[in-house]
Amino acid sequence: MKKRLTIPFLLLLTLLVSACGNNAETVSQNEGGNKSETFTYEAENGSVEVPKDPKRIIALSNGPNVMSLDGKLVGIDEWSSANPLFKEKVKGVEVVSEDDLEKIMELEPDLIIAGSEMKNIKKLSQIAPTVAFTWGKLDYLSQQVEIGKLLNKEAEATAWVEDFKKRAATAGEKIRTKIGKDATVSVIESGNKEFYVFGNNYARGTEVLYQAMGLKMPEKVKETALKSGIHTISAELLPEFAGDYMILSKYADGDNSFLETEVWKNIPAVKNGHVFEINAKASTYSDPITLEHLLSFYEKSFLKE
Incomplete structure (x- = not known):
């Protein structure tokens, strides 16, 4: 009796194992399908x-x-x-x-x-x-x-990088020809009670101006902000960090009363109309959308007749 039951039982067990094996193979194939994506x-x-x-x-x-x-x-x-x-x-x-x-x-x-x-x-x-x-x-x-x-999308990103570098370099050459190869540019942002000056890699278009266009920063800025990226100063020190041209990163809803002070008005760049204002809220990144916006703005600002 027991011997007669053994063969059907082994056959059933074999079928079950085979079925499990087939299921495992299906899962593996499914996983392989997902991995292809x-x-x-x-x-x-x-x-x-x-x-x-x-x-x-x-x-x-x-x-x-x-x-x-x-x-x-x-x-x-x-x-x-x-x-x-x-x-x-x-x-x-x-x-x-x-x-x-x-x-x-x-x-x-x-x-x-x-x-x-x-x-x-x-x-x-x-x-x-x-x-x-x-x-x-x-x-x-x-x-x-x-x-x-x-x-x-590496190909797309790389193509944009190469194109941007060429266009920015060309714009930089034109700007240096117009303002002088030794003319300096500083990027300053107004805070609540202080000001910030920026090096060459802290957004606000600094990458465009200094790296891509090759414009010069004032020595005082180079000494204090180039390595750290940013340096905090008081209003009284603004003249020391001002370049021949100034990019003012400004919050429209901030305290901009400094614009009416004698310290500000007596800065040579201010007197000469060499201050270009950018929207601080729209300038805090260094992505292609922001860079394209600022590249266009700087070209128009520096090269205007």
Whole structure:
């Protein structure tokens, strides 16, 4: 009796094992199918499997770079959202922070871009593939190419970089010819009770002026702001940091009473009409959208008849 049951039982067991094997193969094939639509991106926070064509990106960092490549954003940080240059790009995009984990989950992202300093990167990685960048680790052009790699648009990003460098260099030559090769330019921003002077890599168009165009900064600025990127001064010190030309990064809704002071009015660049004002809220990034805007503004400002 027992022997007669053994053969059917073994046959059934063999069929079950075979079926399990077939299922495992199907899963493997499915996984392989998914992998054909993803690739491994070597990020600062490790190797991350990311989609080749992300459809729902949350950019807690580097949002403007993503916008410039027409990335499909569903979430953005508040500073990028409030920037007037990106008004059209952020329509319908939710404002989120790294702490809005529930809201981020609800947005169902397939890619999250974060700052390496953010404390919730591990939690974000549990929601979707998360890639972290350290601000300033890459120069402004390399950062754009890197975002291009992440979004599978490296060729597009690289082409823009090469074209921008050529156009900016040409503009720089024209400007130096007009204002003099030794003429200096300083970039200053008004705060509540203090002022900031900038080096060559702290947005406000400094990358365009100093790196791409090759214009000169005053020695005092070079000594104090070139290495750190930014230097804080009082109103009384403005004349010491003013160049032959000044870019004034100004908040329209800020305290701009300094414009009526004798200290300001007696600066040579002010007397000579060599002060060009930019919107501080629209100048705090170094992405292609901002860079193109400022390149055009500087060309018109310096080369106006």
